[in-house]
Amino acid sequence: AAGVIQSPRHLIKEKRETATLKCYPIPRHDTVYWYQQGPGQDPQFLISFYEKMQSDKGSIPDRFSAQQFSDYHSELNMSSLELGDSALYFCASSLWGQANEKLFFGSGTQLSVL
Amino acid sequence: AQSVTQLDSQVPVFEEAPVELRCNYSSSVSVYLFWYVQYPNQGLQLLLKYLSGSTLVKGINGFEAEFNKSQTSFHLRKPSVHISDTAEYFCAVSPLSGNTPLVFGKGTRLSVIA
Numbered sequence: 001a002a003g004v005i006q007s008p009r010h011l012i013k014e015k016r017e018t019a020t021l022k023c024y025p026i027p028r029h030d031t032v033y034w035y036q037q038g039p040g041q042d043p044q045f046l047i048s049f050y051e052k053m054q055s056d057k058g059s060i061p062d063r064f065s066a067q068q069f070s071d072y073h074s075e076l077n078m079s080s081l082e083l084g085d086s087a088l089y090f091c092a093s094s095l096w097g098q099a100n101e102k103l104f105f106g107s108g109t110q111l112s113v114l
Numbered sequence: 115a116q117s118v119t120q121l122d123s124q125v126p127v128f129e130e131a132p133v134e135l136r137c138n139y140s141s142s143v144s145v146y147l148f149w150y151v152q153y154p155n156q157g158l159q160l161l162l163k164y165l166s167g168s169t170l171v172k173g174i175n176g177f178e179a180e181f182n183k184s185q186t187s188f189h190l191r192k193p194s195v196h197i198s199d200t201a202e203y204f205c206a207v208s209p210l211s212g213n214t215p216l217v218f219g220k221g222t223r224l225s226v227i228a
Contacts, residue, residue, distance in 0.1 A: 033215055042204060043158070045215040056215055090157060100146050100208040100216060101165060107157035 002027055004093050004106035012112045013081050021076040021109045025093030029104075031055065032074040034066060035090040037108075043090060049074055050096050078111075086113045116141040116207045118219035126225045127195055135190040135222045137205035147188040148206040148216065149179055158204070164188060175199065200226045 005024040013019050025032050031050045035043040036059075045058035049068035060066070063081075068074045072093075078085060088108045095102065121136040139145065149161040162173025169181040179190045188205060205219040 035215075042218040042220045043216075045217075048215060058215060100148075100214070101163075103160075103216070105150075105158040105160075110155075 004091055004104050006089075006091050006106035006109050008109060009107065010110045010112075012114060014114055015081060015083065017081050017113075019078045019081060019111060021078070021089050021091075021111070023074045023076070023091030023093075023106060025072050025074070025091075026104055029093035029095055030072055031094045031096045032068055032072065033092040033094075033103075034060075034074070034076055035092065037088040037090065038084075039087070041087075046076070081113045083113050086111060116145060116209060116217045118205050118207050118217055120203075120205055120219035120222050122222050123220065124223045124225065126227060128227050129197055130194045132193050133191065133195050133199075133224065135203050135205075135224065137188045137190065137219060139186050139188065139205070139207045141186075141207060141209065143209045145207045145209055147179075147181060148208075149173065149177070149188070149190050150204045150206060150218075151175075152202040152204065152221075154201070161190070161203070195224070195226045197226050197228060199224060 007022045033048040034046040037043040046060040047066050048056045052068045064078050066076045090108045092105045117140045119138045127133045147164040150158040151161050162171045164171045164181045172178045177192050202221045204221045206216040208216050
């Protein structure tokens, strides 16, 4: 069965550069969540989308923005990267209304900021 | 708001011994409870979840957990661990509203010793 696809798997950037992370949810899933997991830390919720609209917002820095497109894939745009942005970024998808009963995570994008 | 406390940051255990990873939660409303496993350099994989019904939940890889509402706990257990169980384990909680993002604990590093 198709799973949540994230790209790229690994990304290396320099300070002050920009980065774009992509998430392709499971087919027919309309809700996408983004999480950030720093080294040795627990995943922290960043932002979520349902039907292309932001549905919830967590600890996402102002330097980051995200959107969901008509095919339900989502992109996380990160600007003015800082060393502290180095983390594993997870995307998860679900059907609206079933989020925490049937939530599926991607394998994540490992971002390293040098 | 919900919060999760994983009482042990690291648990070393010998192969074939039993293990219990502790999780307590705090919430003013009824919740769903989850355990996720994260192997090195990989994403989050759902081990098991409690949504309703029987308080003893069985998951993959021989793990089980028991929901105790009076003690607000959801401890994870396995009667006999294998080397391959070495991983980070995260307890998570969400309210029953269905779309509220998961709140994770800080994680417990299980190290199985041969």
